[in-house]
Amino acid sequence: MKIQPQHVVSLTYDLYVKKEDGTEGLQESATQEQPLTFLFGAGQMIPKFEEELSTLSTGDTYDFHIQAAEAYGEFDEEAVANLPKEMFQGQEMPQIGEVLPLQDNNGNRFQGQVVSINEDSVIVDLNHPMAGQDLHFKGEILNVRPATPEELSHGHAHGPDGHHAH
Template sequence: MKIEPQHVVSLTYDLYVNQENGEEGLVESATQEQPLTFIYGAGQMLPKFEEHLSTLSAGDQYEFRLTAEDAYGEYDNEAVASLPKEMFGTEEIPPVGSMLPLQDNQGNRLQGQVVSIAEDAVIVDLNHPMAGQALHFKGEILNVRPANEEELSHGHAHGADGHSGH
């Protein structure tokens, strides 16, 4: 079955990015035991990622690269925020390197990585961890099937076979 909008796609992937030494290194994988499963065309994946899969069917191998611009965007030096320590109340100040779930003024959820701790503030980088990086994907399409009504109403897939497993 060919990949089409409102179809659930399960796939494996290995994601490579350029390391500091100039070589490509593996940073993330989805395996046959733990595949990536999503509703194609539902806006969950990078648009260019889906575009590269648009002609494929179950059993097909794929390999493609996305520029930083087509992936998570260029690194934005302005996207670093200073959060007042009072914001954390009595909670412990998160350590450098930890990821914080945040919300912007429009209610959009985003992740910020703590990059340093100042005397009265926590400095957080709001760029996606892979901003500014070209992505190299390799993998295989494992399964393609029409999404069921429940999945379409929820806006996400319930696993490779359509059951949520909850």
């Protein structure tokens, strides 16, 4: 079956990114035993990722690159926050490298990685961990099926067969 909006796609993928020495390294994978299953066209995936898959059908393999700007964005040197240490009163001080769940004044949730700690503040990098990375995806389309009415109303897939795992 061909991939189209309001269909659930299950696929395998290997995601490669450039390492510091210029070679590609495997970043993450989805296997046949644990595929990535998602509702196509629901805005859950990188738009360019869906665009690349949009002509494929069950059984097709794929191999494509997505530039950083069309993936998680370029690395933004300005995307750094100074959090006052008072924010952490009564709890353990975060460690460098730790990823903190944060929320802005509008209630938007995001994550920031602690890059340094000084006398009165904790410095957090708000860039997505994959910002600035060109992505290279390889994989196979395992299954394409129409979404169930329940999946469409929830806006996401409920697993390869349309049911929540229990």
